Amino acid sequence: MPLHPEKAYKNQDFLSSPAARHIRILCEYEETRQRLREHGVKNTIVMFGSARINSPEDSAARVAELKAMTDRPEDYDAQLKKAERAVELGHYYEGTRELARRLTEWSIEREGKRSYYITSGGGPGIMEAANRGAADVPGGKSVGLGISLPFEAGVNDWVTPELAFEFHYFFTRKLWFLYLCKALIVCPGGFGTMDELFESLTLMQTKKIKKPMPVVLYGTEYWDKVFNVEAMADFGTISHDDINLFFRTDSIDDAFDYVTKAIEEQELQIPDGHTGL
Secondary structure, eight states, X not given: OOOOOOOGGGOHHHHTSGGGHHHHHHHHHHHHHHHHHHTTOOOXXXXXXOTTOOOHHHHHHHHHHHHTOSSOXXXXXXXXXXXXXXXXXXXXXXXXXXXXXXXHHHHHHSTTXXXXXEEEOSSSTXXXXXXXXXXXXXXXXXXXEEEOOTTOOSSOTTSOGGGEEEESOHHHHHXXXXXXXXXXXXXXXXHHHHHHHHHHHHHHHTTSSOSOOOEEEEOHHHHHHHOOHHHHHHHTSSOGXXXXXXXXXXXXXXXXXXXXXXXXXXXXXXXXXXXXX
C-alpha cells in the first residue's frame, strides 16, 4: 500500500525548527504585506509609546484598590508610589487617544483622497490609546503590529480585528512600522520606544529613508529630560542639523497641524502607495 508522507509545508515540527527560521521570517513579511494590501492599507501614521502608561480611570482604580487593602504587602509603599505616578502620567494616554481620534477623523473626511491608518505596537498603554482613539471615530480603523512577549497578553481590544498582527521577530515588525509610515508620533516610553525612535532617526539621518517623514516627540517634559539631543550635537556625535529631524510639543493642536500639513506636502511629492524607502 503506498505511503502518503506529510507535506513539508504541513510539518509543524520542521516549520518551528531552526532550519526553517528563514521561512518564518518570510511569512512575517509576506503575510503582513498581503493582508495590508487586501484591506487597502497603503499609508500609515505610526504612534509609539510606553505599554505602562494606562488610562486615568485604570490608574485611579489601581490607587483606590491599594488604599483599600487591609493586608498590605511588604512593598506596599513602593506599589502605591508607582500607582500614584501612573495617575500623573495618564494625561499622555488621553493626549495620544485624542490625537489619534483627530487624525483618523481627518483622514476619513478627506473623501476621494488618500487614507491614513493609525498604527501602533498593538499592546497596552500608549499603544492602546492610539488604537482606541481611532476606534472613537465612526468607521475608524487602525493597525496593531503586536509582538509575542512573556509579559503582554496579546493585541489590545481596540485594534481593527482584520488588521491585528502578532510578530515573533522584532526586526520584521519594525520593517512594517516604517515601510508604509508617512508620519511618526513618539510618546513617552521606555527601551522599546527608544529603540524604535533611534532606529527611525538613524534611517532618516543616513538617507535609508528617502521619503519626507515628519516625526513628533509628544510630551516635552519627558523628552527634554531623557533625550538631550542638544548635548549630542554639542559633543559632535551628531550634526546640529539632525535636531531638525523631529518636532517636540505638548500641544495636540500643534502636533495635529504639524503632521497633517507635512502629509499634505508629501502627497505632492510621493505617489500613492510608494514607500520612499
